[in-house]
Amino acid sequence: MAKRDYYEVLGVAKTASDEELKKAYRRLAMKFHPDRNPDNKEAEEKFKEGNEAYEILSNPDKRAAYDRHGHAGVDPNMGAGGYGGGRGGAGFSDIFEAFGDIFGGGGRGGGGSRQRGGADLQYTLELSLEEAVKGVKKQVRFTTAAACEVCDGSGAKKGSSMTTCRTCGGAGQVRMQQGFFTVQQTCPTCRGKGQMIKDPCDACHGEGRTNKQKTLEVTIPAGVDTGDKVRLTGEGEAGANGAPAGNLYVQVVVKEHNIFKRDGADLYCEVPISFVDAALGADIEVPTLDGRVKLKVPEGTQSSKVFRVRGKGVKPVRGYEAGDLLCRVIIETPVNLSSKQKDLLREFHDSLEGNDKQSPNKKTFFDSVKDLFS
Numbered sequence: 001m002a003k004r005d006y007y008e009v010l011g012v013a014k015t016a017s018d019e020e021l022k023k024a025y026r027r028l029a030m031k032f033h034p035d036r037n038p039d040n041k042e043a044e045e046k047f048k049e050g051n052e053a054y055e056i057l058s059n060p061d062k063r064a065a066y067d068r069h070g071h072a073g074v075d076p077n078m079g080a081g082g083y084g085g086g087r088g089g090a091g092f093s094d095i096f097e098a099f100g101d102i103f104g105g106g107g108r109g110g111g112g113s114r115q116r117g118g119a120d121l122q123y124t125l126e127l128s129l130e131e132a133v134k135g136v137k138k139q140v141r142f143t144t145a146a147a148c149e150v151c152d153g154s155g156a157k158k159g160s161s162m163t164t165c166r167t168c169g170g171a172g173q174v175r176m177q178q179g180f181f182t183v184q185q186t187c188p189t190c191r192g193k194g195q196m197i198k199d200p201c202d203a204c205h206g207e208g209r210t211n212k213q214k215t216l217e218v219t220i221p222a223g224v225d226t227g228d229k230v231r232l233t234g235e236g237e238a239g240a241n242g243a244p245a246g247n248l249y250v251q252v253v254v255k256e257h258n259i260f261k262r263d264g265a266d267l268y269c270e271v272p273i274s275f276v277d278a279a280l281g282a283d284i285e286v287p288t289l290d291g292r293v294k295l296k297v298p299e300g301t302q303s304s305k306v307f308r309v310r311g312k313g314v315k316p317v318r319g320y321e322a323g324d325l326l327c328r329v330i331i332e333t334p335v336n337l338s339s340k341q342k343d344l345l346r347e348f349h350d351s352l353e354g355n356d357k358q359s360p361n362k363k364t365f366f367d368s369v370k371d372l373f374s
Contacts, residue, residue, distance in 0.1 A: 006052075010024040023226075033047060121236040129260060141215045143214075144236065146210065146214065151201035156198070167190065171194060172187055173192070216232065223318075224317050231249055236248045264316070266324050270329075277297060278302070289312075306326050306328050
């Protein structure tokens with residue numbers, strides 16, 4: 001079945017910015033996340049499809065290659081993440097080298113070409129805005145191929161041992177002479193391992209690994225945002241017959257907040273105020289992720305005026321200074337007025353008639369209307 005266009009998968013235009021891609025991916029990931037759609041194969045496939053699309057389009061080089069050549073221009077293994085599975089080691093742009101070995105993972109050393117290393121896995125983790133900004137420890141559970149406990153990952157039955165492949169002599173490669181040329185290829189007998197299992201393990205049938213559910217605690221540092229990844233070295237799929245394990249990539253998706261919106265290091269929120277406070281000025285309290293702070297609203301403030309509270313935004317994970325909180329005040333029209341209140345407002349309105357200085361925006365607007373139709 002042909003792959004859908006990545007822009008179509010995320011529901012964005014080809015000119016979409018990085019922020020638009022991130023928002024689209026967040027919506028898709030939250031809608032089709034397997035934890036929210038248990039036993040729903042269609043949702044799982046859409047989730048994987050969205051992961052793959054974002055993995056390609058969020059990388060400038062891969063996106064450029066995709067825009068030029070379509071699916072043929074990108075390695076299909078680089079973005080096939082998903083919930084607990086997928087390959088793509090070197091293509092992942094993990095952001096925290098310092099967090100790469102917090103579980104003492106073994107890396108991928110040793111064995112050379114004769115060992116088939118385990119696949120890298122990707123897990124999508126939903127966080128609240130507070131968790132993403134302040135950092136958090138989370139447990140993740142997933143099923144993966146782990147080293148067989150019966151044979152310790154060797155694939156050979158207890159008491160038996162591996163034997164050197166007679167075809168390649170343990171090299172894992174064989175050479176064939178074709179005229180003037182010598183062609184080297186993977187040994188067809190041992191499939192490049194260099195060794196053969198004489199008596200396979202009954203538990204794993206010689207594979208050296210079995211499916212197992214793993215639970216890990218992941219440390220998410222403060223300041224992450226949607227699309228960021230934490231790499232856990234050696235916590236991916238176990239390699240065959242004792243080969244090195246792959247890595248686990250935990251990709252972050254930050255849920256929408258009911259008050260704040262994030263844009264890089266800055267936070268935005270809308271604060272309703274009464275028209276009396278806007279007209280006369282007032283000291284009001286506004287929320288931050290660290291509690292409430294005082295905000296001075298000067299008299300004559302107009303609706304949609306933006307006030308900046310410095311240092312109350314987000315400190316990005318890459319170590320820059322904290323951003324700001326930008327509060328947009330929205331003047332709220334009073335409702336359910338009593339007769340007396342209505343009379344007072346009419347009296348107040350009559351007192352403003354003819355005084356253009358007290359409604360400067362209104363005068364400017366209607367002057368523009370006159371110019372339009374004159």
